[in-house]
Every structure is written in structure tokens, then in C-alpha cells.
Amino acid sequence: MGPMDLAQAEPCDLLCHTSAAFPTVASGGMPRSLDERSLMPAQKLHLTLAVLTLRSEQDVEAAKLGLANAAAEFAKEHPGPLNFRLSGLDSDGDAVLFAKVRPEDEASLRSLHRRIQERMLAGEGAVPPSTSPASQVAEPEQVQNDQEQITTASNEKLSRYLTRVLRHDAVRLGLALRSDGSVGLQELLALPFFKSNGFVEKDVEAEVRCNNKQRFQLWTEDGAGRIRASQGHKMKEVVDSELLQPVQRAEDLPVCIHGTYFTKWSPKKKCQVQVWSQIKQEGLKPMGRNHIHFVPHEVGSRTVISGMREDCAVAIYLDVPKALEQGIKLYRSANDVILTRGDESGRIPPALFQRVVEIKSGRPVEEPCIDTTDSETADEVGQGFHPHVKLAKTSRAHGKARIPKACWQEFRDTDLGPVAVDRLELCRMKADAGGYYQIEASVPLDHRSS
Numbered sequence: 001m002g003p004m005d006l007a008q009a010e011p012c013d014l015l016c017h018t019s020a021a022f023p024t025v026a027s028g029g030m031p032r033s034l035d036e037r038s039l040m041p042a043q044k045l046h047l048t049l050a051v052l053t054l055r056s057e058q059d060v061e062a063a064k065l066g067l068a069n070a071a072a073e074f075a076k077e078h079p080g081p082l083n084f085r086l087s088g089l090d091s092d093g094d095a096v097l098f099a100k101v102r103p104e105d106e107a108s109l110r111s112l113h114r115r116i117q118e119r120m121l122a123g124e125g126a127v128p129p130s131t132s133p134a135s136q137v138a139e140p141e142q143v144q145n146d147q148e149q150i151t152t153a154s155n156e157k158l159s160r161y162l163t164r165v166l167r168h169d170a171v172r173l174g175l176a177l178r179s180d181g182s183v184g185l186q187e188l189l190a191l192p193f194f195k196s197n198g199f200v201e202k203d204v205e206a207e208v209r210c211n212n213k214q215r216f217q218l219w220t221e222d223g224a225g226r227i228r229a230s231q232g233h234k235m236k237e238v239v240d241s242e243l244l245q246p247v248q249r250a251e252d253l254p255v256c257i258h259g260t261y262f263t264k265w266s267p268k269k270k271c272q273v274q275v276w277s278q279i280k281q282e283g284l285k286p287m288g289r290n291h292i293h294f295v296p297h298e299v300g301s302r303t304v305i306s307g308m309r310e311d312c313a314v315a316i317y318l319d320v321p322k323a324l325e326q327g328i329k330l331y332r333s334a335n336d337v338i339l340t341r342g343d344e345s346g347r348i349p350p351a352l353f354q355r356v357v358e359i360k361s362g363r364p365v366e367e368p369c370i371d372t373t374d375s376e377t378a379d380e381v382g383q384g385f386h387p388h389v390k391l392a393k394t395s396r397a398h399g400k401a402r403i404p405k406a407c408w409q410e411f412r413d414t415d416l417g418p419v420a421v422d423r424l425e426l427c428r429m430k431a432d433a434g435g436y437y438q439i440e441a442s443v444p445l446d447h448r449s450s
Helices: 003-007 057-077 103-121 140-169 185-189 192-197 201-210 276-282 320-325 375-383
Strands: 012-017 046-052 082-092 096-101 182-184 216-221 224-229 257-260 263-266 271-274 292-294 314-318 330-332 338-340 353-358 388-393 415-421 423-428 438-444
Touching: 046 103, 046 388, 046 423, 057 103, 057 423, 057 438, 082 103, 082 388, 096 103, 140 192, 140 201, 140 224, 182 185, 185 201, 185 224, 201 216, 201 224, 257 292, 271 276, 320 330
Parallel strands: none
Antiparallel strands: 012 046, 012 423, 082 096, 082 415, 096 388, 182 224, 216 224, 257 314, 263 271, 292 338, 314 353, 330 338, 423 438
8 A cells, every 4th residue: 555545544453363263164163154245254254353544654653663662561471372262253233244252251452452542542653754766757647546546636626615615714715604504605615726726617616516415515606606515514603593594303313323433543632532432431521612513423324414413433323312402402404414502501411311322233332430440341341342253244335235143143142163363464444356355554462463
């Protein structure tokens, strides 16, 4: 993977890749009624220890060093390979089948998981920018691909600029902002950005029409075009009642979800920062914007357009009836995002969380421990780390293929054999040519194997 790929903010996974044979799998002692397309090949089986969003080559290099330090530290206290047994099957609905780690073996995996998190939270591994060769000769096919990327980036560039100006910077740039959040289209097009980048009115019209999150609204008023962002504003001049529709009744909003993270990579701090642990103590805040954002549909619903990032790990359900009873005002934007300024202190307190679930597994996120001095216990409860090895997963590409309980029920308590792990691998989440993960770095877990 080259610098260009990394610059496109591809997320990366930290994976504990277990290439050792799984005896029961290898011997055919597994369900055979599964759709073969959904089965993970034995050589691709792995256990995920942590997930990071790395947005640059520097972040990836920092993560490599942090992972190496965590592995070396763990190896000092746990000499030799990391051994555990898989003790039966379980599933997440009918789409994912996984092998459970034997309960008595979970402690060492949790300890390793915690060490990796601590290294990333401490910001270890931050490195200065690396220099690249002064010149490279590109093959004709590569030049063509680069040109295609530039074309795509140009549309992204326009979208990002419109978002920044219409949500945050219109007043600072001297545009006449109305209280409904709109500015004159011709006044916007007069900004130097458009001339210097070759964008004209039809490009803006196309972006408004084609934007997959429906971020913008464009209309004609008194013969002149006006444009605004649908939501996400920081500018205090925008008045809620002139931009948004109020939610009057709880029945009109049966589902209201805020998406967030357990931890999130901070490019500025070059480390992971705690998100959920802060939210469960202080509640939800606008974080510099005018509103706290929610979506009015279940996670994964195709009707969700905007309001929640696709890589969110935690879903916080708002108790809408209680919020309205307490006088908290809720609004709906033109692109179906639910917005609120919160209570008098500008937040949604944890008491208004109806429930909180881990998006990937659907499991409830337990309440935080009262005694947070036990860092390992607090971290594991807060981050919902459940060590397991995924064996099969269906997707839309498999059509209507499912993993019925009947095909694996008899293996629920079957001993699936031992696993020995002697290294950790930093893997790119984007599928490689084989359809799974691409290894970016590998570090020994057993110091004797280095």
C-alpha cells in the first residue's frame, strides 16, 4: 500500500492473526450446511484485538511502533506464545458465526487488548513525516488511474468546501447569512475558491443534486438562487425554527439514535482518545456545533442518509418521551437528521439514555464500574471487548444466504481445539485481493521468535 492509498483515510484494523491450524475446522468437524461463500478460509482466521481509524501514513507508522511496544511489554510478563482454546460456537443473529474463547483463557487476551489500547492512548509511536523519493516514473496505466483519482477528488473538494462555508465560515468570509442559514448563490460563487478551481454554478447544482448525504438545499427566491446546509451548523446566527421542523410528539420519533465510538484516533494528539467513557460520565454535547445529532432509524437501515458516520461503534438510544417531558427541544432537518441543543446546560445527560449497544455485536454496553481505579476492569466493561474468532459471515453479495441456528446448535459447547499466537499484525480493513485483510506490519509476540 503506497502513500496515496494511506492519504485517502483508509481505516486500519489491529488484528491478532492466528494462522495456527484449528484442529476441528481442519478435520471437517464443523457445520457443512453453511453457504461456502460465507466461510472464512482457515489461513485467514484471526482475533481482533483493537480497531483504529488511521488517516495518514504518519498515523500508520505511529501505530506500528505502538503495537511493537505493546507486544514487547506483554512478552516480558507472558513468555512464549499466547495460548487459548476455542470452546464452542455462537452467533450474532443469522449473519455472523463465531467461535468463543474459553472463559478461563480470556484474561490474557484482555490484558493484551488493554496494553494495546494504553499504548495508543498514550500516543506512543508518533513519528515525523517520512520523505519520499524526489521523482518516480509512473507506468501509463498508473497515470490514468491517478487522473481518475484527481477527478473524484475534485468533486470531494467542492463538497468539502461547500460544507465548510455553509456550516461554519459564511459570516467570516463576509457572506450575507440569513437566519434560515442560507446565502445568495451568486455571492457564494464570487468567492476566490470557485474561480481558482474552475467550479461554476452548474457544478454546485450537480453537487447539491448528487450529494449522497443530501447535505445542501438549493432553491430560487425572487429570481435569485439561494443555498444552505441542511444541518451541522456552528454559526450562531442560524435560527432553529427557520431551518428545522420541530418534533412535537414522541410518537413521531419512535427511534432516536446517536452514533459514537469507544475510542477515536486523534490526528492532532497522535493517539487514541476516550470517547464513550467521557460520554457516560458527562452526557452528549454539541462539541462546537449548534446541535447534538441523532438519526431516526435503526443502525444499518438503508433509510439513514446522514447524521451518523458509518464507522461508529456505539449506538446511544435517546428516551424521547422523557426528553420532551423535560422540555428538551428536538428538531428534524430536511435530510432527516434529528437535532437538539440539549438541556439548559447544553447537553443530553446520561439519565436520558434509554439504552446503549455495541453496533457490531448488538450487545448492550454495560454500565460503568463505580470503582474506576481497576483500569483493566473499567476498560473492558466500557469498551465491550469480547474475544472471539469469526468463522463465517454473510453479506449482500451472498443474496439471501443466512446462518440458521440449526446448522451450528450442536456445536455450541464443542471444544474446537487450541490456538497458539506468536505474533500481532496491523492489517488494513479494506479487503485485499483474497477478499479479507491486507497485512501492513507484523511484530513477534514471543520474544524467542524474533
